[in-house]
Amino acid sequence: MAVLAAAQLLDELMGRHRNSNPNEKIKKPNWEDPEYCKYYMVKFCPHDLFVNTRADLGACPKVHDDEVKDLFERADSTYKKAQYVEEFLRFCRHMIGDVERKIQKGKQRLELMNSKPEGPPMTPAQTEKNQEQVKLLAEKITGLMQEAEEAGTRGDVEQAQGLMKLCDRLKEEKEQLIKQQENSHWSMTAELAAAQEKQMEVCPVCGAFLIVGDAQQRIDDHLSGKQHVGYFKLRQAYEEMSEAREKEQQEKERKRREERERERNSRGGGLGSDRRDRERMERDRERDRERERDRDRERHRSNRDEKDRGGEKDRDRDRERDRDRDRERDRDRDRKHRKERRSPHERSRRRSRDRDRH
Structure with a gap:
């Protein structure tokens, strides 16, 4: 920097x-x-x-x-x-x-x-007594929690619930004592700060702290x-x-x-110009609707042609299957005719073979 x-x-x-040279451009x-x-x-x-x-x-x-x-x-x-x-x-x-x-x-x-703190500050003796009460309540809560767990293990649900309710009340009492002690500490801190510091204000332009009534x-x-x-x-x-x-x-x-107003006035001005504008807008909308209908008809025609092409393909497949069935039928008929045209000697030999088998 x-x-x-x-x-x-x-x-x-x-x-x-x-730092440039004399001949440098x-x-x-x-x-x-x-x-x-x-x-x-x-x-x-x-x-x-x-x-x-x-x-x-x-x-x-x-x-x-x-x-x-x-x-x-x-x-x-x-x-x-x-x-x-x-x-x-x-x-x-x-x-x-x-x-x-x-x-x-x-x-x-x-x-x-x-801001004014809630209540007067506590004396050192009151603070010590408050701390002892908080400690005793914590020990009682711990013991009751253990008894509730033992009752729950034995299956005594009613006794466990009663112990838990008692624990909740002791916890609330403990929190009140702690809050009272904190308020007392804040009250002493605020009084000390008020005694040591003068009344201040904040500058609305730069945010600096100023002393009220300063020189x-x-x-x-x-x-x-x-x-x-x-x-x-x-x-x-x-x-x-x-x-x-x-x-x-x-x-x-x-x-x-103003430019839009001059343009309207140059086209005739007044209500007549507004009416012509509305008519022109209506014609434009009608033209857009007609174009949309033409596009819909074209899409319908293309879909129909596609369906016709699909139907023609189906008919071609049907005709091919018919031809396959005709060829198969012709082959069966030919095999039957060949069997019927066999020589009498072959037929007699087959009959004798059948008799011997029986």
Whole structure:
């Protein structure tokens, strides 16, 4: 960080091209180059606001150049320029959100310190007696828990439930004693803090703790401090730029409305123009519906053709099965005819063979 700060100081004194050769061609500055600080070109760099304070952001790693800043301000409004502004506002919003959370925590801390404890503080004798009672109750609770476990093991459910109820009452009494002791301790701490410290308040700008009714010199020193001035400048810039951007958007919207109104008036104006607009919109909707119906008819036709093609395939499969059955039937008939055409000698020999078998 120290090296960067020293380099920036040398750049301001001797120029960014202090190490360039005399014959070297120097590149002209361009605000779109990534080496330049976007925040410095838009408004200011937040890294320069909190130097040597608790909110120090360190040295900025980018280059701060007034010439580039002038180029940025003279440039026409573009999308990239709007992005630079949006990024600066986003960074400011993030820092303001952090300090607002700090302010809220500081207020809660003061409320806790200024809150009145419940009841007067206990004396040392009362505190010792309270501790002894807590210890005795803890021993009784432990013994009753063991007896309840033994009764549950024996199967005596009623006795176990009664012991558990008694344990619950003793636990409540123990918690009350502990709470009373804690309240007494907090009461003594609060009284001691109130006696040692003065009444404080939180600065609504930077979140620092201030003494109520402090000397004017100390108040002026705080208001002129880097941290307070930095957050004040940050808040002021964010509010001004946000309001300016909102007004710009409203102006653009107003111009768009006027342009639309002029277009309607140029087409005839008045109610007649509105009626023509409605008629044109109705014709457009009717045309869209007709196109949708045509697409539906085309889809229906394509589905029907697909079904027809599927039915033709089924009919082809049926015809092929019929041909297979006809061929099989022809083969059976041929085998039967061949059997019938066998020679008489073969038939007689088969009959004799059958007789011998029987």
